[in-house]
């Protein structure tokens with residue numbers, strides 16, 4: 001399954017390929033890949049600090065759709081690896097954003113529900 005998810009992610013023709021969730025590749029499991037790391041049953045506990053507004057795109061929404069999404073600047077990620085062992089780590093910056101984006105997918109949400117659409121930046 002992970003191989004298949006990686007293949008779907010790397011078959012995308014645009015974007016920075018930061019992450020993908022299992023349901024985007026057709027698997028009904030709480031698994032996602034964030035910056036190359038496989039997260040099984042991930043949970044994210046955000047800081048109570050005020051959120052940053054991030055500009056995000058999504059492979060499920062097409063390359064012209066850009067969304068402003070409020071994201072916690074950092075938080076605590078818990079997950080199992082593919083052997084079932086639990087890990088915990090404080091994540092911030094890009095990693096925290098990608099984690100929140102992929103966990104939204106696992107909860108059946110995308111930037112459409114979490115943010116608001118804005119004009120794509122000119123290239």
Ligand SMILES: [Zn+2]
Nearest residue numbers: 057058059060
């Ligand atoms: Zn997405």
